[in-house]
Amino acid sequence: MLRNSVREFPAVAPLPSRPHEAPILAASGIDQRFIVKGRTTTVFDAFDFAVEEGSFVSIVGPSGCGKSTLLKLMAGLESASGGEILFKGKRVDQPPKGVIYVFQQYNKSIFPWRTVLENVGFGLEHQDGLSRASRREQCQEYIRLVGLEGYESYYPSQLSGGMQQRVAIARALVCKPDVLMMDEPFSAVDALTRATLQQLVLKIWQSLPVTVVFVTHDVDEAVYLSSRVVSLGRAPAHIVDDVRIALPYPRDAVRTRSDARYIAARERLLSRILAAETACPVDAKPERAEQPA
Amino acid sequence: MKLRWPGFVLVALALLLWQCASTYGWVDTVSVPRVTTIVLSWWQNLANGALPAQIIPSLRRLVIGLGVAIAVGVPLGLLMGVNRLTYRLLEPITEIIRPIPSAAYIPVAILFLGLGDQMKIFVITLACVFPILLNTYSGVKGIDPVLIDTGRTLGTPRFSILRKIVFPACLPSLLTGIRISLGIALIVSVTSEMIAGTNGLGYFILDKQRTFRVSEVFAGILTLGVLGYVLNLIFLQIERYLLRWRGTTAEA
Secondary structure, three states, rough: OOOOOOOOOOOOOOOOOOOOEEEEEEEEEEEEEEOOOOOOEEEEEEEEEEOOOOOOOEEOOOOOOHHHHHHHHHHHOOOOOOEEEEEEOOOOOOOOEEEEEEOOHHHOEEEEOOHHHHHHHHHHHOOOOOOOHHHHHHHHHHHHHOOOOOOOOOOOHOHHHHHHHHHHHHHHOOOOOOEEEEEEEOOOOOOHHHHHHHHHHHHHHHHOOOOEEEEEOOOOHHHHHOOOEEEEEOOOOOEEEEEEEOOOOOOOOOOOHOOHHHHHHHHHHHHHHHHHHHHHOOOOOOOOOOOOO | OOOOHHHHHHHHHEEEEEEEEHHHHOOOOOOOOOOHHHHHHHHHHHOOHHHHHHHHHHHHHHHHHHHHHHHHHHHHHHHHHHHHHHHHHHHHHHHHOOOOOOOHHHHHHHHHHOOHHHHHHOOOHHHHHHHHHHHHHHHHHHHHHHHHHHHHHHHOOHHHHHHHHHHHHHHHHHHHHHHHHHHHHHHHHHHHHHHHOOOHHHHHHHHHHHOOOOHHHHHHHHHHHHHHHHHHHHHHHHHHHHOOOOOOOOOO
């Protein structure tokens, strides 16, 4: 399925933290083109990509390479010009139940007229056969998980950015998704909040049966969080690198980052991204960039 | 919000100047009576029931007219916002009728609906529906697509997206439309009563003017001012309650 076979990172033996099974999400032969002022921009041209169940996959890449678009396509929020997306073997043509997208712009994604509790419960309101009490109970559970207990009756305008993103995460989790799509979820918060939110996402991924697809432009964040990092090049999108991060979980905000395997993975990804960027500068009319051997 | 007194001091100063102007003959006392005379006449007309008897029918028509305008304007505005076909269908007719001053179509309304309440309520509704419709529409248009996509990814059915996301998201803009229409409703109801009235504040003012009871004319105008102020105050309270989720309360 994958254009590039997944390479084991050479420095360590494969150490999957969870059994990686058949792909839960697979994009195959994706075409996506935009026509702006008569010029056709090709974002995807026969692009293949797959996400294994239970994995934590990060997609990194320069801005405009189509990583957010890929995420939106897989979440059923946009539709491609060609090709197909399969979620659990079923074709995705609208947002499938079981895949939930967490937006980068949490302040635009949160419902400002709803309290924390009402925001978190939003997705449950369209599920039949749930009593008010059990809905509330489930909401409370996830509010506790993201560390917002005591803030149930607050309105978003009374919360910090990091807390708003926690609400968005709890609101997604309460629907018990199989896949959580996170589009640069921490790019708009300060560094310290970001570090605590990274810990939170890791805790959630380890304690719940959820697959995470995480888009970021930050290679460090990607390596630190993920079991696999895919690096995309642009125009049209192509996989520059696909690396398994064989660092054990739970990961430590300080020690993991000084681990030799972490440093090596980071160096490899960064150097390849930079090489791809040099080979294919932004303004040049790009031919398909050289794929790494 | 709390600091209201400087504004009231200015009102008091203006009234004082007026009082002096009439008392010392700077203006013609017949056409501009003293403030005290007006207030006294206002009080007498309130006490003997003459004014309340005019306020009630005016208020009743205003509330019904505005209510119908909300009931028509809000759903149409929502529909125009979410459905391009509806927008293309209704936009031209909206833009043709909207700029016509309400006074201009009162004579036509009289032809069709007579001189009674129906005509007045119709005219109020027609004048009020456009600010509500257009503000609802622009409120829907101003919704960030991220908010709609959030609803979609959370598995929200289409109609629920309209009801639970689009409607509350455009509520601030919608309420602004209603507030504009509230002012228009008062103007149009008085105008319609002046043109074809047997009761109401507009009729009261015109009737007193025809019988040269100038202080009562002013008493009628004073009533309109107070009525507009109170209606707006009530509306602001409703608005503040409905938009209580907004962090910083916008200055009224």
